[in-house]
Amino acid sequence: MNMKTQPLDNIGVIIQAQDQQISDIHQLPIQDLEEEILRSGLVLLRGFNPTNDKEMESFAQKLGPLLAWDFGYVLDLKIQQDPANHIFSRGRVELHWDGAFANETPRYNFFQCLESSASSGGGETIFLNTTRLLDSLPQDTFEELQSKSVSYSTKKVAHYGGDIHVPLLSQHPATQQMRIQFVEPFNEDNQDVNPVQALVSGLEKSKSDEFLHQMIQLCYQSQYIYNHVWEKGDYLLVDNHTMLHGRRRFQSEGLSRHLKRVHIL
Numbered sequence: 072m073n074m075k076t077q078p079l080d081n082i083g084v085i086i087q088a089q090d091q092q093i094s095d096i097h098q099l100p101i102q103d104l105e106e107e108i109l110r111s112g113l114v115l116l117r118g119f120n121p122t123n124d125k126e127m128e129s130f131a132q133k134l135g136p137l138l139a140w141d142f143g144y145v146l147d148l149k150i151q152q153d154p155a156n157h158i159f160s161r162g163r164v165e166l167h168w169d170g171a172f173a174n175e176t177p178r179y180n181f182f183q184c185l186e187s188s189a190s191s192g193g194g195e196t197i198f199l200n201t202t203r204l205l206d207s208l209p210q211d212t213f214e215e216l217q218s219k220s221v222s223y224s225t226k227k228v229a230h231y232g233g234d235i236h237v238p239l240l241s242q243h244p245a246t247q248q249m250r251i252q253f254v255e256p257f258n259e260d261n262q263d264v265n266p267v268q269a270l271v272s273g274l275e276k277s278k279s280d281e282f283l284h285q286m287i288q289l290c291y292q293s294q295y296i297y298n299h300v301w302e303k304g305d306y307l308l309v310d311n312h313t314m315l316h317g318r319r320r321f322q323s324e325g326l327s328r329h330l331k332r333v334h335i336l
Contacts, residue, residue, distance in 0.1 A: 074103055076111075082200045082297040083113030094119050096306060097126075101133045104308070108179060109246055112200045112313040113297075116306035122183065124331070131181045131333045134308075138170070138177050138334035148330040150321070161326070164318035165255035165267060166199060166290055169311050169334060172225060172233045177311045177334035178245070184305040188328035193321040195298040196307075198314050201251035202243065203295040216240055216251070219282070220272045223254050226265050236272070239286075243312045250313055255287055290315070301328065 076084040084107060088094040096119045108114050122130065124145045131137055137144045150161060158164055170176035188194045205213060219239040225232050243250045256269040257280075271279040290296065298319065299307070309316065311334075321328075 074100065074107070076107065076114075079111075079113065079115055080297045082111075082198060082203070082295055083115065084111045085115045085117060088116075088118030096120070096122065096130055105134055108308050108310050112202070112310045113198055114308045115299075116308070117302070117304065119304070119306060121185070121304060127181070127183060127331060127333055131179075131335050134179055134181075135335045138173070138175055138336050140334075144333055146332045148328075148332055150326050150328065158318075160261075161321040162261060163258065163320040165258040165261065166197065166287075166315040166317040167254045167267075168252055168315055171223065171235060171237075171252070171254055175336055177336055179335040180307070180309040180311050180316075181333040181335060182305075182307040182309070183331045184301040184303055184329070185331065186327045186329040187301045187303045187305075188321065188326045193319050194326065194328050195300050195319040197317040197319060198297045198299060198309065199290055199293060199316070200295040200297075200314055201253075202246075202248045202313050204290070204293045205240070205249050205251065207294070213240075216286075217249075221253070221283075222270050222272065223256075223267055225267045232265065245312070248313075251290075251315065253286060253290070253315060255290070255317065256283055257287070301330070 074086050075089070076086055079085050096116060104114065128137060128144050140146065148158065169180055217240045220237060221239055222236045224234040237252050239253060240249050240251060242248070254267050254269065256267050258266065269283055270276065271282050274282065
């Protein structure tokens with residue numbers, strides 16, 4: 072099976088199922104697909120057949136072992152009335168990389184959309200290609216970012232939490248390109264559940280906050296940020312070492328958006 076790709080908004084690629092006879096994601100050539108994920112950062116699969124949890128796991132395992140959480144391998148991402156974690160709320164989710172507060176960092180995030188909320192407004196998933204952002208920066212800005220490291224903390228109220236200290240920039244473990252590892256603080260929609268606290272090493276809190284606000288502005292003003300409006304049946308494969316992601320705030324009640332996610336190590 073040959074994969075035909077199209078650019079996706081300056082940040083990734085789309086692979087469209089060619090016809091009804093070739094619409095099973097298990098038919099995709101895994102080596103070519105993985106090379107595309109590493110090259111592009113984000114691969115959207117559209118027009119392929121839906122899969123159940125076991126089929127999702129089976130496909131994901133072709134790319135590597137799966138990260139097991141308290142709930143298993145497949146996370147149901149649905150809005151909840153009284154969420155224990157803000158990712159299940161109607162509010163926005165800050166930019167972050169998955170596994171920041173886990174013992175292992177997934178290489179890839181694998182999403183499937185079972186129900187879309189596009190007609191309800193809001194809830195788009197935000198993706199930022201950090202390697203392309205860094206490549207576009209002036210040298211002095213790059214060097215300033217490279218000199219920074221950040222301590223993060225968040226309460227464990229669901230399946231993740233804790234304290235970490237990481238350099239802001241580091242090498243991608245597979246491509247060796249420089250990438251950003253950043254968890255966005257000051258999320259006004261996440262002050263009551265499990266807010267993220269951040270402090271830049273070597274700076275007083277006021278100077279640290281000033282730098283972090285500048286960092287947030289740099290991310291959201293980048294030409295390499297993309298808002299994905301989910302369509303039912305979408306699959307997304309995301310290089311978690313390259314991309315940061317978050318979510319826009321939902322705009323209306325009664326939202327039915329339903330995603331599933333698997334972490335691949």
